[in-house]
Amino acid sequence: MAPLFVIIPLLAYVPMFAYEVYIAFRRIGKPTDKGGEYLHATWEATHTFLILSVNYFMWLYSDAIVEVGRAVFLPLLVFGASFVFRAILYVYLFYIKSSPKPIIIVDQLFAWTHVVMTICLVAIVYPTLTIILRGNYEPNHILLPLITPGLFLMIPLISVPLYFLYRTKSR
Amino acid sequence: MADSLGFHIIFALLGVGLPLIILLIEHLGIRRKDPLILEHARRLSLASIILVVAGVASGTIISIQMSLMWGKSIKFGGPVLGLAFGWEGYAFMLESVFLAFYVTTWGKIKGWKHWIIGVSVAIGALASAFAITLGNAWMQNPGNLDVVNGKVVSTNPLGALFTPTAFFMISHSIVGYYLATALCVLGVYAFYVLRYKPSGKEQGAVKQIMFRLSATAIVFVAVTALLGHLQTQYLAQTEPRKFAALEMAENTTDHAAYTIGGEWTADGTVESGIKIPDLLSILAGNSPGTVVKGLKDFPMKDWPVLIINTLFEAKLLFVALITAIPLGFVMLHSKRLKEKWRVWRYKKPYLLALMVSGPLAIIIVELGWMIAEFGRQPFAVNGYLRTADAFSASQEVTQWGYIFPSLFIVLFIVTGTALWLLFKRKGKLKPAKDLT
Numbered sequence: 001m002a003p004l005f006v007i008i009p010l011l012a013y014v015p016m017f018a019y020e021v022y023i024a025f026r027r028i029g030k031p032t033d034k035g036g037e038y039l040h041a042t043w044e045a046t047h048t049f050l051i052l053s054v055n056y057f058m059w060l061y062s063d064a065i066v067e068v069g070r071a072v073f074l075p076l077l078v079f080g081a082s083f084v085f086r087a088i089l090y091v092y093l094f095y096i097k098s099s100p101k102p103i104i105i106v107d108q109l110f111a112w113t114h115v116v117m118t119i120c121l122v123a124i125v126y127p128t129l130t131i132i133l134r135g136n137y138e139p140n141h142i143l144l145p146l147i148t149p150g151l152f153l154m155i156p157l158i159s160v161p162l163y164f165l166y167r168t169k170s171r
Numbered sequence: 172m173a174d175s176l177g178f179h180i181i182f183a184l185l186g187v188g189l190p191l192i193i194l195l196i197e198h199l200g201i202r203r204k205d206p207l208i209l210e211h212a213r214r215l216s217l218a219s220i221i222l223v224v225a226g227v228a229s230g231t232i233i234s235i236q237m238s239l240m241w242g243k244s245i246k247f248g249g250p251v252l253g254l255a256f257g258w259e260g261y262a263f264m265l266e267s268v269f270l271a272f273y274v275t276t277w278g279k280i281k282g283w284k285h286w287i288i289g290v291s292v293a294i295g296a297l298a299s300a301f302a303i304t305l306g307n308a309w310m311q312n313p314g315n316l317d318v319v320n321g322k323v324v325s326t327n328p329l330g331a332l333f334t335p336t337a338f339f340m341i342s343h344s345i346v347g348y349y350l351a352t353a354l355c356v357l358g359v360y361a362f363y364v365l366r367y368k369p370s371g372k373e374q375g376a377v378k379q380i381m382f383r384l385s386a387t388a389i390v391f392v393a394v395t396a397l398l399g400h401l402q403t404q405y406l407a408q409t410e411p412r413k414f415a416a417l418e419m420a421e422n423t424t425d426h427a428a429y430t431i432g433g434e435w436t437a438d439g440t441v442e443s444g445i446k447i448p449d450l451l452s453i454l455a456g457n458s459p460g461t462v463v464k465g466l467k468d469f470p471m472k473d474w475p476v477l478i479i480n481t482l483f484e485a486k487l488l489f490v491a492l493i494t495a496i497p498l499g500f501v502m503l504h505s506k507r508l509k510e511k512w513r514v515w516r517y518k519k520p521y522l523l524a525l526m527v528s529g530p531l532a533i534i535i536v537e538l539g540w541m542i543a544e545f546g547r548q549p550f551a552v553n554g555y556l557r558t559a560d561a562f563s564a565s566q567e568v569t570q571w572g573y574i575f576p577s578l579f580i581v582l583f584i585v586t587g588t589a590l591w592l593l594f595k596r597k598g599k600l601k602p603a604k605d606l607t
Contacts, residue, residue: 042271044220044223044224044227044267044270044271045267045268045270045271045272047227047231047267048260048263048264048267048268049264051227051230051231051234051260051263051264052260052261052264054231054234055234055256055257055259055260056257056260058234058237058238058245058253058256059245059249059252059253059254059256059257060253062245062246062248062249062250062252062253063246063249063322065238065242065245065246066242066243066246066563068238069238069239069242069563070565073239073565073567073568076235076238076239077235077239077568077571077574079235080231080232080235080236080574080575081574081575081578083228083231083232084228084229084232084575084578084579084582085578086228087224087225087227087228087582088578088581088582088585090224091221091224091225091582091585091586091589092585092589095221095589095592095593096585096588096589096592140249140250140253142250142325142326142328143250143253143254143257143328146254146257146328146329147253147254147257147258150257150258150261151261153261154261154264154265157265158264158265158268158269161268161269161271161272161288162268164272164275164276165268165271165272165275168275
């Protein structure tokens, strides 16, 4: 059961992330949409699924963390750097840049950080799942009964606002 | 990693405190049906989105750094710490999803219904800080552990986490975050008054918000001070090593003196400073007869970083300042005072002092965090796992480690600029017709 805690939030994250990548490319060269789709901050909301998955992995498979850390060092580093870089560009594009006139190079950089992150994620997830599924590491089973109820509480609780956010974003 | 945490704490504390402050302002706006006050709440909620963007990025980096550098620590405490961090994942999810929802629904969902969405954000932020501090409290004072093959064996993670140390650390930290945020927002309004000189209805709205914020800050100062004192007393009983380093207790004794402005030497001797007889014993146990354990009772290899005393004294000094500034502001509202004194509260020197109090409160939170972490040294998990043994980074990680602090500096500057522009560029606030 423990691997499901890592895999399910990750699977939920994939389509949402794919949509973010799509709109990041779609907005290249278009005037900055001050009140529009990006200010709905769905990225920050949907990104919590990735955080949840990473969190579950780190703590359910705490024995494996040193091995995984060494195996995915480089993609993890690039992912982290791209992630911060994306946040910097996001704040610049939507909260600092005053002119609605697009700056193509910044738009391109912003969109491509998503692609770099996607590549890194694949390079992180594949070896990590291999290590987990190989079954050499015993998960911390004791945590499962204490964190499972939270998942059942959270899914219905956040699904309504998430649905609303994506529905209004696509308009 | 310490530099990353240093940056993250700023985003995190504002992320925890801002939802509550926004709720207070929105509550005022709804109750008085004042669209101008509601517009203030809306603009602050935009600021919290910027902070979440920065906070999510810095928080993710900290997770990455923890995995790469402190894997042995995670492995050691996984069966207990995992519970706190697992809950934090849920709390953060609640906070960020509802924050996006809250910001998006301004003008679409109105009145108390919108306010209740904000309550979910505040609960998520509070729960997030609760869970993280719960994990940190366990590392500060883990109690009795069974360690098998370099890993904690726990049959009761709940019992291991929920300790008096956790209570004191969580309550003291969270109220401290609220206090720092209240003072930061108060500083923003002081700037707003200086720059835009609001008049008429807007002046009334701004003054109400500023009064409410300063009164809230005073309540938080009183609660944090009381909790801080109780926490330090508990520290004297449960972590005497840290207490001795913090309070300059050189030798074990009753009638221990409290030293102000002293300095530790490398061999654990207190030099210079003003000594107040009996005060340390009274502070530690409410009686001059209380025995305070001295640092020299502990082997030198187990001593914490001794600079914590200097940090603690600096913290107390800043606490005195941030107490006096909002207290003075509220007192200057008293109708018993003559008008020539009352007008001082909106004069430039006082507004500048209010602007400074926010950053000072952030420095206090940073100092508090440094004291807790330096005081725990040389252990990662107090008494069980030494920091040197918990470090698992390869040479490559250490070589590339500078990337994140460099990016954080840029992120910090960009975030600060965006927050500044949010209030500067949008100019004077106008009543929002869509909010009532």
